[in-house]
Each structure stands twice: as structure tokens, then as C-alpha cells.
Amino acid sequence: MxxxxxxxxxxxxxxxxxxxxxxxxxxxxxxxxxxxxxxxxxxxxxxxxxxxxxxxxxxxxxxxxxxxxxxxxxxxxxxxxxxxxxxxxxxxxxxxxxxxxxxxxxxxxxxxxxxxxxxxxxxxxxGRSAQPQCRTVPQLPARQLRSLTEFIESHLDQKLLLADLAAVAGVSATRLKTLFRNSAGMPVHQYVIRRRVEHARALLATTAMPASEVAAAAGFAHQSHMASTMRRILGQTPSEIARQARS
Structure with missing residues (x-):
């Protein structure tokens, strides 16, 4: 190593x-x-x-x-x-x-x-930059970006690895980092976290699933992980979201 x-x-x-x-x-x-x-x-x-x-x-x-x-x-x-x-x-x-x-x-x-x-x-x-210089801002073609985001959406409950996402997009893992950020406006791991949060919020607001099951369905490690992430991104806890949906 x-x-x-x-x-x-x-x-x-x-x-x-x-x-x-x-x-x-x-x-x-x-x-x-x-x-x-x-x-x-x-x-x-x-x-x-x-x-x-x-x-x-x-x-x-x-x-x-x-x-x-x-x-x-x-x-x-x-x-x-x-x-x-x-x-x-x-x-x-x-x-x-x-x-x-x-x-x-x-x-x-x-x-x-x-x-x-x-x-x-x-x-x-x-002793030099390994990143190629480019006059334009490279992005993922719309079809590849759509395929990748659809894959992420359908696999939110699973562990997502960089190599798997790169294979779906049809580019190298190193290129995916730059191409996705340029195309979606944020790094791919931040995009995945936000999609997990939005999926969890939708489940909490529209179903009677226990919070522990919602956390698993959205790909969080456990209920506390989901709660801390939602509080950081949304400024709300899962219980607050569920309570608002019932009121």
C-alpha cells in the first residue's frame, strides 16, 4: 500500500x-x-x-x-x-x-x-497539475446524466459506490467527479445525500411508516443518522415533518 x-x-x-x-x-x-x-x-x-x-x-x-x-x-x-x-x-x-x-x-x-x-x-x-486544461466547462450529456440520476433514485436504499456510478454514467470515476459537479451544480455525494433527505421527507409526510423504516428505505445508517442529516439540511427533525403532515 x-x-x-x-x-x-x-x-x-x-x-x-x-x-x-x-x-x-x-x-x-x-x-x-x-x-x-x-x-x-x-x-x-x-x-x-x-x-x-x-x-x-x-x-x-x-x-x-x-x-x-x-x-x-x-x-x-x-x-x-x-x-x-x-x-x-x-x-x-x-x-x-x-x-x-x-x-x-x-x-x-x-x-x-x-x-x-x-x-x-x-x-x-x-510536479505539475494532472488535470487537463479546458477552455469550456465539461458536462455530462443529458442522456447520461438522466440515466445516472435515475439509477441513484432507484438505489437510494443501498450503498452507492463511486465506481458503480461511474459505470452507469459511462465515464471514469475521476472524470465523473468533475462532470457531475458541472452538470448538477454540486458534488455527487452531496446530491445523493439531498435525494435521501427528500425521499425520507416524502415518506414521513405521506405514509405511516415508523421513522426507523423510513431511515432504512432512504439509505441512512439508522434513525439518528437520518434525524441529524435532516436537521442539518432542512432545519427540521423527522418528527416535526410527520407532525406537520398530520396537522
Whole structure:
């Protein structure tokens, strides 16, 4: 696995060796080490430290590189010590927040984070943007967008994965992120969450289904997950929606 470590605790002094490079440093929050698959290393700290450790399958990085139009085998990651990168750091904080949340995010959100991380690692390894420059704003053709949204609608009660949605749309997972956002005006995982919320609201307002069954039918992890998501997006709880429908 390709491995990353992002420091998020108090600063500590560290003696690091990786891929033939040695660095003595003060390790601060946001410092990132990148260790490619097959590369070893050692880290010695002079105090307890807190590190968020992430792993990526090499196959994912290779697939993302191909999605970006790079020749097979050209996306070679290199060891990096004390890398500072705002985009990788933002992904790290998002993963950390998800790990600490009472209810984990939809797998689709984690898929998107992994894809974004792979893209950024490829960019930092190559020293240039891996995203192709385009004068126009690319979008999904109307037919493909309709097929994808219909698929999402009919599978709201199931776990939706980025690879499955990309296959339905007929594009790569990496391209789907940009094309869907340009076409629908929001990231695909936000669209799915909003459709789950709207489906749940409709069920609460028009049926006598218990809230726990509504949550399952709309694809939420459980009733509390549905309630917190609806409160965040709609400003209402499931019980308030059901009560308004009966009044």
C-alpha cells in the first residue's frame, strides 16, 4: 500500500529516514510524509506524537493516472518528508473528522476522498497539475446524466459506490467527479445525500411508516443518522415533518 502520515498533535522533534533520505526536524500539525509502496523507513520522536495514517492501493493510483490520460506506469510516487500541501491536508482533516463522527459518512464520500487524494499525489509526484486544461466547462450529456440520476433514485436504499456510478454514467470515476459537479451544480455525494433527505421527507409526510423504516428505505445508517442529516439540511427533525403532515 502507498502510505501517508499527517501529524496533528503537539509539535515534537523527529529523526526520520525514508527512501535513502534522512531528516531531523520539528514535526508540526499538517506535516505530511508520503511513503510509496515497497519503500521502508524509520521514525523516532522525542515525545508522544499523534499521526493520522492513510493507505491507498497502488491499483487505485494507477487507475486514476489512466483516467487522467497518463501512460501506464508513469505515475510513480516518490518518498516525501515533511510535505506541506493544503489540498492533501484538507483531505486528511476530512478523513479524521469522519473517523471521529458518531455516524460515518456514506461510502461514496470516502471513495471521492480517496480519488481526490490519488489525484493530488500524482500531481505532487509529477510536479505539475494532472488535470487537463479546458477552455469550456465539461458536462455530462443529458442522456447520461438522466440515466445516472435515475439509477441513484432507484438505489437510494443501498450503498452507492463511486465506481458503480461511474459505470452507469459511462465515464471514469475521476472524470465523473468533475462532470457531475458541472452538470448538477454540486458534488455527487452531496446530491445523493439531498435525494435521501427528500425521499425520507416524502415518506414521513405521506405514509405511516415508523421513522426507523423510513431511515432504512432512504439509505441512512439508522434513525439518528437520518434525524441529524435532516436537521442539518432542512432545519427540521423527522418528527416535526410527520407532525406537520398530520396537522
Amino acid at each position: 502507498h502510505r501517508l502520515g499527517m501529524h496533528f498533535g503537539s509539535p515534537v522533534r523527529a529523526d526520520c529516514q525514508c527512501g535513502g533520505e534522512r531528516m531531523r526536524r520539528v514535526q508540526k500539525p499538517g506535516d505530511i510524509d508520503v511513503v510509496p509502496s515497497g519503500v521502508g523507513g524509520s521514525w523516532e520522536d522525542d515525545a508522544d506524537c499523534r499521526i493520522l495514517r492513510l493507505s491507498l492501493r497502488p491499483e487505485l493510483v494507477d487507475q486514476v493516472a489512466q483516467d487522467l490520460g497518463m501512460a501506464a506506469g508513469t505515475a510513480q510516487l516518490v518518498p516525501r518528508l515533511q510535505l506541506r500541501d493544503t489540498r492533501i491536508e484538507a483531505i486528511g482533516w476530512a478523513v479524521k473528522a469522519d473517523l471521529e463522527a458518531a455516524v460515518p459518512s456514506d461510502p461514496l464520500f470516502i471513495d471521492l476522498l480517496a480519488n481526490a487524494l490519488a489525484v493530488r499525489l500524482i500531481e505532487t509526484a509529477s
